[in-house]
Amino acid sequence: MLGKIKQGLKKTRENVFSKLNNVFSVHKKIDEDLLEEIEEILITGDVGVDTTMEIIEHLRQQAKRQKAESPEDLQKILKEELSRQLLAPPEESVTHRPFVVLVVGVNGTGKTTSIAKLAHHYKQQGKSVLLAAADTFRAAAIEQLDIWAQRLGCEIIKHQQGADPAAVVFDALSAAKARNVDYVIIDTAGRLHTKVNLMSELSKIYRVIDKQIPGAPHEVILVIDAGNGQNAINQAREFVKAVKVNSIFLTKLDGTARGGVVLSIKRQLGIPVKYIGLGEKMTDFELFNPQEFLEGLFAKE
Numbered sequence: 625m626l627g628k629i630k631q632g633l634k635k636t637r638e639n640v641f642s643k644l645n646n647v648f649s650v651h652k653k654i655d656e657d658l659l660e661e662i663e664e665i666l667i668t669g670d671v672g673v674d675t676t677m678e679i680i681e682h683l684r685q686q687a688k689r690q691k692a693e694s695p696e697d698l699q700k701i702l703k704e705e706l707s708r709q710l711l712a713p714p715e716e717s718v719t720h721r722p723f724v725v726l727v728v729g730v731n732g733t734g735k736t737t738s739i740a741k742l743a744h745h746y747k748q749q750g751k752s753v754l755l756a757a758a759d760t761f762r763a764a765a766i767e768q769l770d771i772w773a774q775r776l777g778c779e780i781i782k783h784q785q786g787a788d789p790a791a792v793v794f795d796a797l798s799a800a801k802a803r804n805v806d807y808v809i810i811d812t813a814g815r816l817h818t819k820v821n822l823m824s825e826l827s828k829i830y831r832v833i834d835k836q837i838p839g840a841p842h843e844v845i846l847v848i849d850a851g852n853g854q855n856a857i858n859q860a861r862e863f864v865k866a867v868k869v870n871s872i873f874l875t876k877l878d879g880t881a882r883g884g885v886v887l888s889i890k891r892q893l894g895i896p897v898k899y900i901g902l903g904e905k906m907t908d909f910e911l912f913n914p915q916e917f918l919e920g921l922f923a924k925e
Contacts, residue, residue: 629910629920632902636883640669641921644702648695654687658695662702669884670853675891679705703918709887710914712896722754722800722808724833724840727873728826728863729847731814733856734875736765738847738901739809740772741909742873747776751806756796757782758789758829759813769811776906779805789813789825790832797836810841823866830867846895847873851880857892864893871898874912878902886917 630637643665651658659680666676679702686692686701725742729735743753755773759765763785773780781796793810800808812829815822833840846869848856863869874897877883890896900917902908 628902629900629913629916630923632878632900633883633917633920635879635881636669636877637921637923639881640665640884644699645922645924648699651695654692654695654698658698659683666884666887670882670888671884672854672857672888672892675709675888678891679709679887703922706887706918707914709891710897710917712890712898712912712914718842720837720840720842722797722805722837723842724797724837725807725809726812726829726833726841726844726867727810727847728812728844728867728869729814729873730849730859731762733814733847733849733852734901735814735847736768736772736811737904738845738873738875738899739769739811740776741901741906742845742899743772743776743778743807743809744906745909746807747778752803753778753807753809754796754800754803754805755780756793756808756810758792758796759811760785760787760789760792761813761815765811765813779803790828793829793832794836797833797840801837823862826863826866843871844869845871845873845899847875848885848889850874850877850882850885853880853882853885854888856885857889860889860893864895869893869895871896873899873901875901878908883921 647661663676663680667673682705683701687698692698727739746753755769755778757766757769760783766782770780781799783792796808844867846860846863848860872889872895877900886897897912900910900912
């Protein structure tokens with residue numbers, strides 16, 4: 625698994641974090657020049673200005689407190705701080721049936737493929753999965769989800785293009801309860817150019833779910849394209865306002881040097897990264913592990 629993550633983070637590591645390894649090996653002492661170079665590399669790696677400044681200040685304080693003497697000591701402190709930044713609460717056991725997963729995000733982030741990966745993950749655990757094609761704005765979205773459902777052997781509830789998304793969700797949840805399905809995964813539209821209508825639509829879907837199954841959705845996953853870096857976080861804020869997002873699925877990590885965005889997502893959004901996508905295949909999916917992620921970032925070729 626670590627080898628897969630290491631390969632998926634290759635661009636981020638080669639373009640950004642390998643520079644950190646070089647900086648720590650070149651400098652002979654801990655001084656402001658070293659801290660400034662670390663700061664510049666982190667910002668370049670799309671860690672974000674605010675998050676970077678917080679990390680640098682922590683390094684400065686901990687170096688004094690721990691009486692760090694060498695750049696190697698500082699590197700250890702940095703890894704500990706990054707691990708702390710990425711720490712997520714322990715995963716809760718699934719006790720609801722059906723367990724309702726609402727998936728939101730901007731079109732083009734890999735949302736439908738991420739749903740397929742998630743469904744495959746549940747199917748591998750022997751669970752039954754029903755997909756709800758509630759992105760009725762695009763016929764292609766309904767068709768794409770239908771193709772994935774056939775490949776995965778999942779049931780799907782779909783209406784025609786232009787149908788009320790909330791009606792699709794209502795029918796999907798009714799079917800899931802009647803058929804005793806383990807997981808329902810709901811696809812939604814992601815049209816930021818009609819932002820107000822979209823967010824209103826998502827809020828309506830959320831209410832319909834809660835009315836059908838009180839306390840649901842049990843998980844709201846926001847899909848973010850890692851390649852969009854800090855811009856992805858700005859887009860994400862709109863979705864966080866509309867629905868109670870509680871986990872992040874970070875896609876396309878293998879195709880970007882902006883993997884450092886992981887380090888600022890939790891700080892800026894208050895939501896942990898839970899899933900990562902490392903390719904196009906159904907199996908190119910991992911549950912996010914902070915320690916493995918950091919090892920992949922700092923690994924030496």
